[in-house]
Structure formats: structure tokens, C-alpha cells
Amino acid sequence: MTLQHITQLRCVKCHAIYGLEQQYTCPTCGLDGVLDIEYNYDLVAKTLTKASLAEREHNHWRYRELLPISDSVTLPHLQVGWTPIYHAPRVAQAIDVKDVYIKDDGRNPTASFKDRASSVGVVKAVEQGAKIIACASTGNAASSLAGFSAALGLKSIIFVPERAPEPKITQLLIFGATVIRVQGSYEDAWWFCQRACERWGWYNRNAAVNPYLVEGKKTAGLEIAEQMSDNMPNWVVFSVGDGCTIAGAWKGIWEMHKLGITPRLPKMLGVQAIGASPIVTAFRNQTDLVSSSAETIADSICVGEPRNWRKAIKAIEDSNGEMIQITDEEILEAMRLAARSAAVFGEPAGVAALAGLKRARQAGVVKAKESALVVIAGNGLKDVQTARQAAGSPISIEPNMDKLEQVLAREKLI
Numbered sequence: 001m002t003l004q005h006i007t008q009l010r011c012v013k014c015h016a017i018y019g020l021e022q023q024y025t026c027p028t029c030g031l032d033g034v035l036d037i038e039y040n041y042d043l044v045a046k047t048l049t050k051a052s053l054a055e056r057e058h059n060h061w062r063y064r065e066l067l068p069i070s071d072s073v074t075l076p077h078l079q080v081g082w083t084p085i086y087h088a089p090r091v092a093q094a095i096d097v098k099d100v101y102i103k104d105d106g107r108n109p110t111a112s113f114k115d116r117a118s119s120v121g122v123v124k125a126v127e128q129g130a131k132i133i134a135c136a137s138t139g140n141a142a143s144s145l146a147g148f149s150a151a152l153g154l155k156s157i158i159f160v161p162e163r164a165p166e167p168k169i170t171q172l173l174i175f176g177a178t179v180i181r182v183q184g185s186y187e188d189a190w191w192f193c194q195r196a197c198e199r200w201g202w203y204n205r206n207a208a209v210n211p212y213l214v215e216g217k218k219t220a221g222l223e224i225a226e227q228m229s230d231n232m233p234n235w236v237v238f239s240v241g242d243g244c245t246i247a248g249a250w251k252g253i254w255e256m257h258k259l260g261i262t263p264r265l266p267k268m269l270g271v272q273a274i275g276a277s278p279i280v281t282a283f284r285n286q287t288d289l290v291s292s293s294a295e296t297i298a299d300s301i302c303v304g305e306p307r308n309w310r311k312a313i314k315a316i317e318d319s320n321g322e323m324i325q326i327t328d329e330e331i332l333e334a335m336r337l338a339a340r341s342a343a344v345f346g347e348p349a350g351v352a353a354l355a356g357l358k359r360a361r362q363a364g365v366v367k368a369k370e371s372a373l374v375v376i377a378g379n380g381l382k383d384v385q386t387a388r389q390a391a392g393s394p395i396s397i398e399p400n401m402d403k404l405e406q407v408l409a410r411e412k413l414i
């Protein structure tokens with residue numbers, strides 16, 4: 001298969017159409033003009049069917065007809081996608097909704113859903129003969145890019161904000177990335193990376209400018225549609241930083257609906273932390289985005305100047321969905337709820353989606369008779385420090401049976 005399954009690239013702002021030679025953003029709209037890739041669905045439908053999917057391997061390359069890659073490329077050996085979806089009745093009961101499903105995307109190779117995008121990014125970089133690939137990231141896109149560059153033998157240069165958690169930095173370093181820790185915010189790191197890519201011609205993995213990345217993220221939606229099939233829940237919930245993830249997931253679900261693989265479309269619920277919620281503000285006020293300050297414990301969604309806000313808002317509106325804000329306290333509570341009632345340990349930005357579902361139920365946005373699928377997009381070990389805030393401390397005692405008895409009595413365990 002060549003790229004004949006792709007028809008064109010369209011600017012999300014001015015809707016101008018480009019061919020595949022247009023690599024990054026729309027030349028007229030600049031950085032505001034993120035491109036969207038459009039497919040020839042009649043052609044795709046000839047080979048991507050329920051029957052053909054049943055024969056394919058359980059990883060995200062099973063959707064090749066809906067990915068911007070050709071048959072001749074070398075794929076990284078790492079297993080990406082087909083992450084489990086768990087039914088979580090105790091979580092549903094705690095939140096007071098009919099059913100909750102949790103998709104644990106922290107089960108990807110570098111422990112976040114960003115592997116879906118990075119795997120496509122490195123393939124495109126190699127296809128174009130790049131030797132160096134760069135990105136700016138709050139942490140997960142970075143560790144994922146470092147891992148996938150290692151898989152294909154590319155050099156990665158990564159810009160992270162000062163506050164990126166240590167476990168994520170450690171992942172970068174162990175995979176051999178050159179890590180530039182920028183003394184500033186994510187926005188500072190992003191601009192720094194952007195200028196460096198322009199100056200030295202590195203392949204730019206930033207999802208805000210590179211339209212191929214969102215196609216990788218789309219596979220989360222393709223999977224949700226295939227895995228839930230006839231049982232598609234009323235809501236699909238994602239936390240939102242830049243906006244690219246929820247937009248990609250919606251695109252994937254929509255495509256599978258178009259291809260007849262899932263009969264029903266869900267409403268998308270986008271969740272932002274109250275201290276970093278410029279997309280919620282733009283969504284509610286029906287205005288263009290105004291950048292804001294960004295402050296939350298959920299580092300992966302601590303984004304004050306998101307670039308894919310247009311795509312995110314369009315996805316939420318097209319699905320008749322909603323957006324909601326949550327506090328850091330609610331994130332910590334959701335971390336405990338996911339871990340203790342569904343045994344899924346998510347990082348703060350991951351469980352923020354669950355916190356959003358709870359808040360949306362309290363606000364009456366989600367009804368008690370409805371069901372929801374929550375995507376927990378990153379593993380809790382990515383940010384152990386915050387997890388400890390949610391989890392508390394162990395009980396430290398001398399190895400003495402009397403002391404143990406006292407402690408167990410105090411804890412009402414005997």
C-alpha cells in the first residue's frame with residue numbers, strides 16, 4: 001500500500017487544502033493552522049472490515065489503512081496499543097453512574113498513550129531520511145519519543161520544562177536522548193524546540209505542528225470503537241492539555257463509525273485542571289483561545305498555551321460533548337479511587353479524566369443512567385512524588401509483636 005489512501009491535508013483554521021508534500025502547518029495561517037489528514041474512506045472500507053480485523057495482530061498497526069504510513073517502512077518492534085479496557089463496577093457505584101469502563105493506556109511500552117504518536121513520528125522521520133528528531137514535552141511525549149528513537153536507532157533531542165518529574169527525565173536519559181531541561185515553563189520549552197528545529201532542520205515531533213502525530217493518537221479511538229463495538233458507552237472521557245489527544249481519539253471513533261465497525265457515537269467529555277484550563281474557557285465563551293497561566297499537580301496537562309485547541313473544541317462539539325474543570329484535590333482523590341476500586345494506578349493527568357467524570361456527574365452533565373469510558377493515559381509510576389501525596393505513608397514500627405498488635409488495633413484490622 002502506498003499513501004493513496006490519503007486524499008489531502010486540510011488547515012483547521014482557513015480550510016485550505018494541501019497535498020502530502022506539506023509537512024507541518026498551513027503556510028497562510030502559520031502555527032495557528034494545524035493540518036488535518038483526510039482519507040479516502042471508500043478505499044479504506046475495501047480492506048478494513050470487522051472480518052479483516054479479526055485476523056490481525058493486537059497492536060495499533062492493525063489499523064494501517066487509517067494511518068499515514070506506507071507498506072515499505074520499517075516499524076519499531078515495540079508493542080503499542082490494544083491496551084485493556086476494564087469494567088469498573090465499584091468506580092461506577094462510587095460516582096453514581098450506570099457503568100464505568102477504564103482503558104489503561106499506561107500499559108504502553110514507555111507507560112503512556114504517547115507511544116501511539118511517537119511510533120508514527122519515528123516512522124515518518126525515518127521515511128524522510130531524518131537522523132535527528134526533536135520535541136518539547138511535559139514529559140510523556142518526551143519519554144515516549146526517546147524510547148521509540150532508541151527502537152529505530154534515531155538520535156533524539158528533547159526539551160522539557162524545569163518541573164518535569166524525575167521518573168520521566170530518567171526514562172529520557174536511559175533511552176539515550178539528549179535532554180535539554182529548559183529553565184522555564186512548557187511554553188518556553190516548546191518555543192525553544194520549535195526554533196531549534198527550524199534552525200538545524202531536525203524532524204519536529206511536536207504534535208502541535210506535525211499532523212502525523214495525531215493520527216497515532218487516533219488509534220486510541222479506533223481501539224475504543226473496536227473493543228466496545230456494540231456496547232459503546234454514552235461518554236468517552238479524556239483529560240486535555242494541548243487538545244490533540246481528545247481530538248485524535250474522536251477522529252478515530254468517528255472513522256470506525258463511518259466504516260460501520262461501531263454503530264453508535266459517544267459524547268466526548270474533555271477535562272482540564274482548574275489552574276490550566278484555557279480550552280474550557282474558549283469552549284464556554286465560544287471565543288478563540290486566550291492563553292492563560294498554568295498551575296496544576298497534573299504536569300502532563302499543565303499547558304497554558306495549547307496549540308490544538310481548535311481540533312479539541314471541534315471534536316467535543318461534533319460529539320455533542322462537554323468540558324469540565326477539576327481541582328488538584330479532586331485529582332488526588334481520583335488517583336485513590338482508580339487504584340483502590342479498579343486497581344489501575346494512573347498518573348495525575350491520567351486520573352484527571354476520572355475526576356472529571358465524577359464532577360460531571362455531580363453537575364448533572366452525566367446522568368445516573370449513563371455509562372462512560374475513561375482513558376487513563378499515563379502510569380502512576382511516572383510521578384511518584386504526587387502519588388505519595390495521594391497515597392499517604394507506610395506505618396513504621398520496630399519488629400515487635402506487641403507494637404504490631406497496637407498498630408493493627410488502631411487501624412481496626414483486628
Ligand SMILES: Cc1ncc(COP(=O)(O)O)c(C=O)c1O
Pocket residue numbers: 112114138140141239240241242243244245246300301347349350376377378
Ligand atoms: C497522561 C496524559 N494525559 C493527558 C494528556 C493530554 O493530552 P493533550 O496534551 O494532547 O491534550 C497528556 C499529554 O501529555 C498526558 O501525558
